[in-house]
Amino acid sequence: MSQIKTVKDASDIVSVIGSRIELQRAGSSLKANCPFHGEKSPSFFVNEVMQRYKCFGCGESGDVINFLEKYDGMTFAEALQTLADQAGIKLEQFVKSDKDQDREKLLEILDLTRQYYVYLLAEHEAGQVGRDYLKQRGTNSESIKLFQLGYSLDKWDGLVNYLHKKKKYSLDLIERAGLIIGKGGRYYDRFRGRLMFPLKNHRGQVVGFSGRVLVKDVKEAKYINSPETELYHKSEMLFGFSELYQDIRKTKEVVVCEGEFDVLSSAQAHVNNVVAVKGSVLTEEHVKLISRAAGKVILALDRDSAGIEATKRAITIAKGSGLELRVANLEGVSGDSSELKDPDDIARSDPKAWREAVKSSVSVYEFLLQVAIKKFDPESPEGKREIIDDLANVFSQIHHSVEKDFYVKKLAAILGVKKELVEDDLKKTILAKKKGVVRRDVAPPPEEYPGYTETKPKKVSTLEKIEKYLLFLLLNLKIQQLKDKALEIVNFTFSVNEINLFLRIVVDSKKVSLKDIMADLPDDIKVNISDIYLNPKYLKHIEDLNVAEEWDTILKRYKKEMVKSEIKKITKELDELAKKNKVSDEDEMKQLELLQKIVELKRK
Numbered sequence: 001m002s003q004i005k006t007v008k009d010a011s012d013i014v015s016v017i018g019s020r021i022e023l024q025r026a027g028s029s030l031k032a033n034c035p036f037h038g039e040k041s042p043s044f045f046v047n048e049v050m051q052r053y054k055c056f057g058c059g060e061s062g063d064v065i066n067f068l069e070k071y072d073g074m075t076f077a078e079a080l081q082t083l084a085d086q087a088g089i090k091l092e093q094f095v096k097s098d099k100d101q102d103r104e105k106l107l108e109i110l111d112l113t114r115q116y117y118v119y120l121l122a123e124h125e126a127g128q129v130g131r132d133y134l135k136q137r138g139t140n141s142e143s144i145k146l147f148q149l150g151y152s153l154d155k156w157d158g159l160v161n162y163l164h165k166k167k168k169y170s171l172d173l174i175e176r177a178g179l180i181i182g183k184g185g186r187y188y189d190r191f192r193g194r195l196m197f198p199l200k201n202h203r204g205q206v207v208g209f210s211g212r213v214l215v216k217d218v219k220e221a222k223y224i225n226s227p228e229t230e231l232y233h234k235s236e237m238l239f240g241f242s243e244l245y246q247d248i249r250k251t252k253e254v255v256v257c258e259g260e261f262d263v264l265s266s267a268q269a270h271v272n273n274v275v276a277v278k279g280s281v282l283t284e285e286h287v288k289l290i291s292r293a294a295g296k297v298i299l300a301l302d303r304d305s306a307g308i309e310a311t312k313r314a315i316t317i318a319k320g321s322g323l324e325l326r327v328a329n330l331e332g333v334s335g336d337s338s339e340l341k342d343p344d345d346i347a348r349s350d351p352k353a354w355r356e357a358v359k360s361s362v363s364v365y366e367f368l369l370q371v372a373i374k375k376f377d378p379e380s381p382e383g384k385r386e387i388i389d390d391l392a393n394v395f396s397q398i399h400h401s402v403e404k405d406f407y408v409k410k411l412a413a414i415l416g417v418k419k420e421l422v423e424d425d426l427k428k429t430i431l432a433k434k435k436g437v438v439r440r441d442v443a444p445p446p447e448e449y450p451g452y453t454e455t456k457p458k459k460v461s462t463l464e465k466i467e468k469y470l471l472f473l474l475l476n477l478k479i480q481q482l483k484d485k486a487l488e489i490v491n492f493t494f495s496v497n498e499i500n501l502f503l504r505i506v507v508d509s510k511k512v513s514l515k516d517i518m519a520d521l522p523d524d525i526k527v528n529i530s531d532i533y534l535n536p537k538y539l540k541h542i543e544d545l546n547v548a549e550e551w552d553t554i555l556k557r558y559k560k561e562m563v564k565s566e567i568k569k570i571t572k573e574l575d576e577l578a579k580k581n582k583v584s585d586e587d588e589m590k591q592l593e594l595l596q597k598i599v600e601l602k603r604k
Helices: 003-010 013-018 064-071 076-087 098-122 125-136 141-146 158-166 171-176 245-251 260-268 284-291 305-318 343-349 351-359 364-375 381-396 401-415 419-434 462-475 479-489 497-508 514-519 523-533 547-578 585-603
Strands: 024-026 029-032 044-047 052-055 150-152 180-183 186-189 194-200 206-213 223-225 253-257 274-277 296-299 324-327
Touching: 003 064, 003 076, 003 514, 013 029, 013 044, 013 052, 013 064, 052 523, 064 076, 076 098, 098 125, 098 150, 098 158, 098 171, 098 194, 098 206, 125 150, 125 194, 141 260, 158 171, 158 186, 171 180, 171 186, 245 253, 253 260, 260 274, 260 343, 284 305, 296 305, 305 324, 305 364, 305 381, 324 364, 343 351, 364 381, 364 401, 381 401, 381 419, 401 419, 462 479, 462 497, 462 523, 462 547, 479 497, 479 547, 497 523, 514 523, 547 585
Parallel strands: 253 274, 253 296, 296 324
Antiparallel strands: 024 029, 029 044, 044 052, 150 194, 180 186, 194 206, 206 223
């Protein structure tokens, strides 16, 4: 037996998945909202017997290793090692690929760099400038420790000397980690004289860094970040997510800010369910990550034009994810006359006000409605038109009809016009955009975004449907009944080939449980059998059924349908013979044989 199979057999897929997402019992299986696509009703099923998962919404399926690869972003080697460690199995035969070994080296280098920066800030005399800066900003020791803040020496080769000359890592690997820059055959540190924030993936692994300059009026950028690398991808990064994951999962909501200090100050103000995006853009990757732990997103982005546009885009990005979008209520806290411009300022100056701003968040549609009527004059004809243009695409994406009606009525009241006129203008604005007439501030409707496709479900014959249901019933019988019934039908010719193969394996197997039989199945057969076993349409009524009686009923129905199908094929063949202009003696003999077959089939 291979070590891969040994590790899989020793792992429980229900425990692994259940430790990451909330599972609910559904008959012999467990179900949840799919972690791989947005949905409001569960279509993701996990089964202990099959040791597989399947989403009947997006089609994602697999075993325990596949899940860790897709959900945690592990490589095959990392997933295997994780499961082996949990099961207490020492891997000896498995050889990691060059790619896996490179990834491990990169992660080692990045984590060692984190430790180096932490040491410089905490203990080295050069880090005093960083310590003074953090003290001046009110950052406490708990935050410094939790987020593992560091300092980079104000030297061209501090990190190069440490990682390459002292720790003996190759310059190529250090550069691939995004830590140094090569130019003209020489290498120098990317981060110099900066306060360092380690950037971690959702598993808590350091994949990059963000560095803030500490000297005022310097010509360099205030912040610089790691470049895109094999491990660091800006669109996936949520600063604070791994550190504050438990708080996010506990509250089931997350506050999204724009900067690292927003997160630090919020956490110190006891708003612990907070993350920061790199820039002001919420991406599809962010939404997928957040959806695993929360059902509500409270945006706390800058109130400038870029932040407003990012808020609008967030509606489209989050559409279909099941996430509720809201905006932190900063009215009266950070007005135009106030110096408090972002969550960091507010949380440090008035922690209670920041907590209240999050607690009293408003719907994203309410927020954008208020922004529009402040930006344009709701009293003038031109202003009314501008407001309609600004909100058309926003309102078009409100999923619930009642909610949409509420905002349309509210807008009509503000503009002092009939609701029907507002609805008409909103529709015209969207239609104009679809026809290619560009109107200011109106983003394309979601179906125009790349990746939008409309697929038609594959047609399945009645016979195939009955075959699959018959197999589902077979799988839900007790093991001895299962083997007896399998023996009865093993010589049938099913249109679903995997059923034929599975029945032969069951009849020949000496295993005493379905779980053990499934463990020995070839992967291609296991996938198809599991999909049938986990089908929610079948699972829905399984608890109310007498499975043995249902099996007998469906088997009779299957035999009848099989006869009908055979007769249909023969009739088609007879029709083809009848179309011939000249019928040979051989054709006449064939017709008689086919007619005799029909008679025999009807007697069954």
